[in-house]
Amino acid sequence: MxxxxxxxxxxxxxxxxxxxxxxxxxxxxxxxxxxxxxxxxxxxxxxxxxxxxxxxxxxxxxxxxxxxxxxxxxxxxxxxxxxxxxxxxxxxxxxxxxxxxxxxxxxxxxxxxxxxxxxxxxxxxxxxxxxxxxxxxxxxxxxxxxxxxxxxxxxxxxxxxxxxxxxxxxxxxxxxxxxxxxxxxxLQDALPLEAKVFKINKMECRTLDPTFALFKTCKVVRKENGRAALYIHITVPNKGPIDDIILSLGIIKVLKNRHFQIVNETMDFCAFMRQRLQSGFMGFLVTPLLKVTNINNSCPLQQQDYIFNGFPIDETTLKEIPVPNGVYMLHVRTSVLKKWRTDVKVYTSRVDNYS
Incomplete structure (x- = not known):
């Protein structure tokens, strides 16, 4: 071109x-x-x-x-x-x-x-x-x-x-x-960007290949004043070492009559685990997840169960994501061995504070 x-x-x-x-x-x-x-x-x-x-x-x-x-x-x-x-x-x-x-x-x-x-x-x-x-x-x-x-x-x-x-x-x-x-x-009059928080509306998990992976847990645990924690448990039965993992992230702003996809990025997860500092925006989101998961080593991954045990959604997490108030969908898909295997959608609202 x-x-x-x-x-x-x-x-x-x-x-x-x-x-x-x-x-x-x-x-x-x-x-x-x-x-x-x-x-x-x-x-x-x-x-x-x-x-x-x-x-x-x-x-x-x-x-x-x-x-x-x-x-x-x-x-x-x-x-x-x-x-x-x-x-x-x-x-x-x-x-x-x-x-x-x-x-x-x-x-x-x-x-x-x-x-x-x-x-x-x-x-x-x-x-x-x-x-x-x-x-x-x-x-x-x-x-x-x-x-x-x-x-x-x-x-x-x-x-x-x-x-x-x-x-x-x-x-x-x-x-x-x-x-x-x-x-x-x-030119426009600019106002300072204030710290804001997310409230989770719901989470949906779907297996795209039931012969490869199954969701045993997919739930949102509600806490006080709109805070929450996310729990996911994926089992991959009878599979050998996995050394080819691609993550796809979409962030979509949901309006009454249209949707805006403001982020559409992919990341080589195995490369990220080897060198986390060069992962950009995707790494910024994935790094906090590693604190609550049993995925704590570089590829190849060999375990059969992958657990995200209570990722917190509160004042301490995700507040730096620079988006205005509104309703959003975070869409995460996982490709393993060059085939899409899982699909997770988190529906959330950006608000000024918890109340």
Whole structure:
């Protein structure tokens, strides 16, 4: 996939009450003049306190574009911008046929489609692509499942067959791969992120391969004022040593009429047990689980029973996960020997405190 477009948006606190936001800066640069060129790139006042984004992109190829890839990354600022949970890539041609299947991208759909001439399905034969007075509604940005803070959104757009997909870190390091760069700043009043807690609503455990593994225990033990503990016991009868384990984690924010998958990550569990410090966000969640389990050695695993004996959900656990109040589903699947074996869903609510 030959990358042709990057959008970089920086915003403060898109979900706090009483906030405001607006574009303050737009920079465009062609990194491959033989493929694409900017004819226009500027911000324009649409109405009081509302600024629209405008650009005119000249595509210098006569071949219809029928393979387009979008990559969306969200960075959160903590001294510097660091990748924050979201790193999603999609087939844009498929997306344009079924946009509502991608709720995170669909947040921006109406704003984008109403402002561009590239508002149809593939193939794209236009030599001139316009964006005119694009603004983001306050409600659209508030739907982003993010806590208070300052963020940068990067959107990379690729065309044709050059299969590269990653988030933009340092623009100067990516000049060979990209042909367009935009820098957009959105401002909002930011409120400090306060410590919050989780309340467990329910937990569901399911065996995907009963011949391989069975759940003997799957329960939530309720404690005072909404605190809880999770108990899981999985038995793997008559199996040899296990040295191939993949964990998949999804975190989904549940709203009335849509679901947002804000985390979709996998981790090589055996590699994690060998070198825990290089495991990133998944390791941050898995490490506390190891304190209440009999899985305390590196691969290969040889026991027949795997027990999580009362993982506490209280003020001391998971409070650092930076998500706003709301209802969430944590979805954990386990692959052993290259086949999905177990499926666990934990439904939880993020609240200010226990009461």
């Amino acid at each position: 030959k990358w042709m477009l990057i959008l970089i948006l920086t915003l403060l606190c898109p979900c706090c009450l009483g906030a405001y936001f607006k574009f303050t800066n737009l920079e465009c640069k062609s990194l491959d003049p033989k493929f694409v060129e900017f004819k226009e790139c500027h911000l324009k006042l649409v109405r009081r306190n509302v600024v629209g984004m405008n650009f005119h992109l000249a595509v210098k190829t006569e071949k219809p574009i029928d393979k387009i890839e979008f990559n969306l990354c969200i960075f959160r600022k903590s001294n510097v911008y660091r990748l924050f949970m979201v790193n999603h890539t999609l087939d844009f041609c498929y997306y344009m046929k079924r946009p509502q299947q991608y709720p995170l991208f669909y947040i921006f759909h109406d704003s984008l489609m109403s402002a561009t001439n590239a508002n149809h399905t593939c193939p794209y034969q236009e030599n001139d692509i316009y964006l005119r007075k694009m603004t983001l509604s306050e409600q659209a940005v508030r739907d982003l499942p993010l806590p208070n803070g300052e963020y940068k959104l990067t959107v990379s757009v690729g065309a044709f067959k050059f299969n590269v997909s990653f988030c933009v870190g340092n623009m100067k390091d990516q000049l060979i791969l990209y042909s367009l760069a935009l820098s957009i700043l959105l």
